Amino acid sequence: MIKKSFPVESDTETINIDQQVYEQIKRAIFDHRLPPGTKLTEEKLSDLFAVSRERIRKVLQRLSYDKCVSLKPNRGAYVAQPSVQEARDVFATRGLIESHIVELVVQNATEADYAHLEQNIAREYAAHQQGRLNEAIALSGEFHLLLAEISRNIVLLDILRDLVARSSLIIAMYGRQSFSLCGYEDHQVFLKRLKTRQVQQAKKLMQEHLRTLEAQLYFEARSARDIDLTEVFKPKA
Amino acid sequence: MIKKSFPVESDTETINIDQQVYEQIKRAIFDHRLPPGTKLTEEKLSDLFAVSRERIRKVLQRLSYDKCVSLKPNRGAYVAQPSVQEARDVFATRGLIESHIVELVVQNATEADYAHLEQNIAREYAAHQQGRLNEAIALSGEFHLLLAEISRNIVLLDILRDLVARSSLIIAMYGRQSFSLCGYEDHQVFLKRLKTRQVQQAKKLMQEHLRTLEAQLYFEARSARDIDLTEVFKPKA
């Protein structure tokens, strides 16, 4: 017990630094503070967070696995610019997976689970009323993840975590200013159907919910400065 | 043009080294040459492949994202030991996703696509007949991925790639010696249904196919040495 000077401090803080930097950058991307295409220079980030460059490097690599940043060899890291195709595929896949999650939830949900869902909705409502929009958005995403947790399928949860994150980025890229998101009312009605075990209606609601989200994107009228020239002039495809 | 001594050599080879090491390790895991739980020491691997330790480190990290190795802080890397729960979830998720892929394939497949599928089956058959079992297994997995490609949904393809890889690991862990895998006949019959646009039958075949796979695993009668104590004694489950 003599050797270790401050075990708690060195241990926990060191472990969390990676995670903290990771989450801060991710949050910044989802809050539109870092629009798609923004260059993420390793040195600038390392200065900004007061950590070493290799730590940033590791975080950026992790973010690239999440498809939140694209890593171009010897060119650096950029906030990802999901293609229209990718955007459509993400939402289509969410429809498939979340419909199935709804079935599993109706099968498996306990009273405690429903309580958690209600709590989440309440917090989302509060955040909405008090104008904390970013928090409301985050909670809205968490509602979907909460359902995945209740489905008791770890793999589906992992996949959906990924898809929800990418959805945020897609909305940042293609969403209008007046993007309404999941209304919390949607979640409220949905939960009611869930509790009364109306599986088919719940599934339908979920699919509509996602379709509404997707319908609010505008894939066509992109301003010139947003266009990725590489995408436009690439040889084939 | 004078400065660059051998641009092609340095470029392509350097880029591929990571990929090559990655694939060799992954292949070794799937071919049962590295059983689940095997310790993967950074230094040994770097000596073995004659590359630097940091390169190995990066590859191991990537493999941990694929859930093929588990990285324990300050303890090293081990070939992953998927839990029974995870195994079940992987197959359940494959059922969901691949059923949907079947629908998309019937909608989108061109003649060229069907030709590719037939080619794959032929090669799988040949590998089987000539006793190249590992190759047959790989081709069998590729058949499923080929379907995902034809579905024209990039996200589904990515997810399935992941799940197929994890399936290999699960089979390595829980499969009997006499594991029969996807018989190539299954694929043959399946393709016939596909071509005649018999969607429901094709979907049913796919689901049966996966269920057969899963049924050949034995989760119960594990020998004592295989039991993961962490799993047994974990606080709440």
Added chain:
DNA sequence: ATGCTTGACATTGTGCACAATTAATTTTAG
């Protein structure tokens, strides 16, 4: 004999310095 502390060893983790690559700018020849 059992349990705890201590020290040596092995392995992983991190920061730094330098190499390699690419983009931008300037130079130079036609």
Added chain:
DNA sequence: CTAAAATTAATTGTGCACAATGTCAAGCAT
């Protein structure tokens, strides 16, 4: 004045050395 070539600058990539951490075994006390 234009265009190709060469230089320069900025940024990423890699290997090395050292620090931190965890494991194992031996010794000591109970």
